Amino acid sequence: MQPLSVVGPGADAVVRSLATRLEGRVATVRAAERETGTGEGTGVADGGLAASTSTAEPNPDLSTTVTLAEDGTWSVSGSDGTFTDLLETLAPTHDYVLAAGFTRLRVPTVRLTGDTDEGSDAGSEGPNEEEIAGDIVETAINPEDLDLEALAGRIDSFEPYVTLEELVAEAKASPMAERSGAIATFTGRVRVTDSPDDDRTERLVFEKYDGVAENRMDDIRKRLESRDEVFEVLLHHRSGVIEAGEDIVFVVVLAGHRKQAFRAVEDGIDQLKEEVPIFKKESTESEEFWLHERE
Structure with a gap:
């Protein structure tokens, strides 16, 4: 399975758009809204024929909750497991997993700086290179600066996650x-x-x-x-x-x-x-x- 993390302003939009350009079963993982008073976010993703999910960087106050819609899509949130556990779960049944907004993932990463001045930290909305745990495979200022067709063509050359x-x-x-x-x-x-x-x-x-x-x-x-x-x-x-x-x-x-x-x-x-x-x-x-x- 090939994982890819996208961080910085517009990461979620990039993940959703990139997922439509990949052939095979794709899982997307995004950060959920923060719970009032907890100061922590929950990991949520979309489930179905082309996407599925599990917990990523969860709220420690929550147990695992699975929501199943009438159309067969599902989502999961909770405190059980790590991103590595998620990769282990998804790898046998998915070709790709795309994560948006998590800087601590040790997987190939696309960095969006959100700043017109790459050399300046002032006003930058995106994470610094030092904050990113994975290998940075591409850097862009904004999502529209990325060639998503080219990125989809390159993704299989990045380091895979094999179980x-x-x-x-x-x-x-x-x-x-x-x-x-x-x-x-x-x-x-x-x-x-x-x-x-x-x-x-x-x-x-x-x-x-x-x-x-x-x-x-x-x-x-x-x-x-x-x-x-x-x-x-x-x-x-x-x-x-x-x-x-x-x-x-x-x-x-x-x-x-x-x-x-x-x-x-x-x-x-x-x-x-x-x-x-x-x-x-x-x-x-x-x-x-x-x-x-x-x-």
Whole structure:
């Protein structure tokens, strides 16, 4: 699934217009009106054949509420979950998720400055670059300055959000699935600590050597799939900021029997760690450092 965040004045209009230019199932997420006296907003989005929703940056005083209209559209608001939880929920059934107005989302982001003077903070209505958690893929002053047709054409080149469930579903859809008796998976995640006395890890940052990393993973996949009874191998490594407890890397193997599946999964993650140029920065409670600089 491909996520995209749009922030700044007119973000909601951009999301709604962009959604009509994308083929496939699109979810749109927007900030709801603030509740009187709470000081917090609720996340709301539109549901139906082309759009659906869940909670984003919710009001902590609300439990989850689902509203279903007679025409089949629906909306959700409440305090359960995070935006990452939302992505995990939407990814298996949606091709795109477009969010409007949230600067803290760690996904590709379009920034609208709302100011005719890019170099000046005075009077600027849009967020500064430092306030945006995701990678900024495009900047414009106002919505009308964006070429939405071009943006719709580029969106699939941005960093996708891939889940283990999606990869397993892809493996099950393989033409070789009828000959398969096993699907084995590996999920690597951010470990908080090795022992109670260790400094706790707060987050990791991964940077890929663009192009080279993908080619190396493709080479690993081809080698593993050349083995007898190994029908399909899927590898995915996330990049950017990944918080403690979140998933980093997936390996999925479709094979004839469990022994071949387990061996290919173990060899797949070992070879990925040894051969693929992905650099890791660790942030703990007391320091921040690149792992390769300590080796």
